[in-house]
Amino acid sequence: MKIIDTYSTKGDSIEILLRQIGATKITHVRGFLYFIKFKIDDLDITYTYNINHKNQYFLQRIEPYPLGKGIFDKEIEIVSFIQKDLSKFKKAKKLDNFNNFLNLNNTITSLTTDVENLFLNYDISDVDISQLEETLNAFSDKIEECKKNINNIE
Known part of the structure; x- marks a missing residue:
């Protein structure tokens, strides 16, 4: 108790x-x-x-x-x-494209659900995951590039 x-x-x-x-x-x-x-x-x-x-x-x-x-x-x-x-x-x-970034975050969250759905509900034995990884790495690189070229708001 x-x-x-x-x-x-x-x-x-x-x-x-x-x-x-x-x-x-x-x-x-x-x-x-x-x-x-x-x-x-x-x-x-x-x-x-x-x-x-x-x-x-x-x-x-x-x-x-x-x-x-x-x-x-x-x-x-x-x-x-x-x-x-x-x-x-x-x-x-206060930033101009705040809502666009909220939408982007929601899309990314949906992708996480889609990836989980793919590997839990389908036979992924023959899926070439390297293509997915390349796309994800390119996106991650683009985020890093953006951070280098824009001002921090903190």
Whole structure:
């Protein structure tokens, strides 16, 4: 019973901190899983985290596109991460082609699902994966080239 009380206390204190940085909605699922929503103008940014059996927090951003963000040991670390992440979104949202990049991220996420679907549901024995790797490497190289030739917003 003491473990549940510890999780509940940690959940309550992190909820207060998240509301202080602007969370508009926090949903508890069975006391160990939380969903936190923020709004930046018309953009919803949603995170989820759970407290695992090692008393650590696993954080994911689920909106505007899903991305695992890591494991944190302390409440303040997760709040600090979210606060910095929101600040980056506020800066990026001001850029002209922000929505195009959101669409690109969603396409990339869909590709991850498509690749998983391919190897879990089809006989991939004769697939030449080198062509897929070449395309992916070219895309990765293009991203690196862009980073070298444009200004950092931080």
